[in-house]
Amino acid sequence: MVSEKKTGFGTKILSNKIYPIVFLSIIVFVAVLLLMLVNSFTQTKILAEREAKVTTVLQKIYPDMNDFELKEDIYIILKDGDVIGYSIIAVGKGYGGDINTIVGLDKDYLVKEISVLSNTETPGLGTKILETFFTDQFKGLEPQDVKLSKDGGKIDAISGATISSRAVTDSVREAMEEKLEIIKSNNY
Amino acid sequence: MIEKQERLTAKKFWQELAKGIVITNPVFVLVLGLCPTLAVSNSLNNALGMSAGVIFVLLGSNIIISLLRKITPNLVRIPVFIVVIATFVTILSLVFEAYLPPLYESLGIYLPLIVVNCIILGRAEVFASKNSVTLSIADAFGVGFGFTIALIIVAFFRELLGTGGLEVFGKQLFSIPVLAESPMSIFIMPPGAFIVLGLLLAFFRMIGVLKHE
Known part of the structure; x- marks a missing residue:
């Protein structure tokens, strides 16, 4: 009884059996969100960079x-x-x-x-x-x-x-x- | 009282930073992270790019893992570390591809391989998961700079002997005419990495032994 009183809400969650699964899922979810965000920022620049590279190479092969x-x-x-x-x-x-x-x-x-x-x-x-x-x-x-x-x-x-x-x-x-x-x- | 404590952490901050660079230099003392050390030390450019990447990932992962250290369940800590590290590496490679395409190309496969760099996972497990955020930042910089210095030293000898000159960001620093005419290409190839790193390890070991005597 006494020990139960001492365990707070926080430790109750931490010692729960499914807590590791939930925790890892949250981490992965946040990571995916973050990567989607970064990807959306860099995507256009990366594609433009590739396109520009192709065009410069073509220009070099065909000067006309x-x-x-x-x-x-x-x-x-x-x-x-x-x-x-x-x-x-x-x-x-x-x-x-x-x-x-x-x-x-x-x-x-x-x-x-x-x-x-x-x-x-x-x-x-x-x-x-x-x-x-x-x-x-x-x-x-x-x-x-x-x-x-x-x-x-x-x-x-x-x-x-x-x-x-x-x-x-x-x-x-x-x-x-x-x-x-x-x-x-x-x-x- | 508060001031004294602050000074104490500041002192500890610098101690941790210095420790990573000299006493526990990841490459020359702990002999960790040899894959990138051997593979991308063929030119100063690549060495600097790789080091910048490793410092960024190490700093990010150390901060996040240190922040999460009290709520991370022991059972899944390694998967959590890997996910955090891989996230930072992917961000890094996207940013490199978008804004530094030449560097992105020359680092090639070794950029995504930062995920499995044992220096970063090692610091997460040994240090960041047990220490405060401030100290973890100091540790990340210390170990990161230690790695940088090691990579630069190896790359210096390899590029100098293998191409006869040194070049940083497309600018020729200097070249030795005799060497540039007939460079010892073996030094920029994989065997050269082993030869240079082996000799350097022996050299630093010798200094350590002499100091103890």
Whole structure:
């Protein structure tokens, strides 16, 4: 009886068996609310940042470009209303995560230039996929030649970064094969 | 009386702060948090970005966990710590992606991995869940700066030997011509991290032993 008197309202809650479950649920709920809030603040900025990045890359690949249209994930590059090329985004599984590459094609469906948009590869090794000595190899190739030389193609892998090289190469080829079909059948 | 007590906490505040940096330096003395220390110490830029992230998360998690310490049930304390830490890490990575995209890209996978940084979980369990908010803040800064200093020292040697120069926020501080021409690239690759960290640990251990004698 005496001990019951001493236990206040607070300790009664704390010693309740379901209290840990309730407490953890509340913490998770608050965390989710907080993240939703932060996400809503940063979302537009993050999307704008990505969009701006794509546009600058396209501008670099096609210096003549003055407009582009986006149809079925294909960027149709326009100059004064005429089609001068197509760009697609290839996603490959690299050593450290997804590698997103912009593939710029000319209007004859050959590779004009590729540019790695984002990657999480090992700095100093896998990140060499960003350098021109690697990306320049893709210029002027047809889809069937976009393979590592050890797989029968025309791209030399970076020594020490075969996984990253293969991820870029294979994703570029697959994206080209898939999207060229759409481009040709729809006459974009 | 009140003044004396305030001075006492202030003294303790600085003590806790200094302790984290030198006596219990998380990397060189406790040998904790080696994953980020080895992985993102390949350049000063990455080291500074990672350190800023860790200090932010450590400060946030220490404050919240210290505030909740009296009502957190012992049974679910670890899940609570993890949720709190993961929340701060996610906030950090969203903010980095929105406002510092180049840094966000170069930290890559190691940014979300701050969640499992054992320094942060360690401080939550050992310190913040048992001490007042003020002391937890001091502890977070102390340990955070200790981690920062360690990361900067490792990154200094790795970038200098591996690239022949030092660069901070896109500005070249200096470069050694002979080294820059043919840098020892192994130092910016994973093996270099082990070599540099191993030698530094041996060096700090030696100082400790000499001091005792």
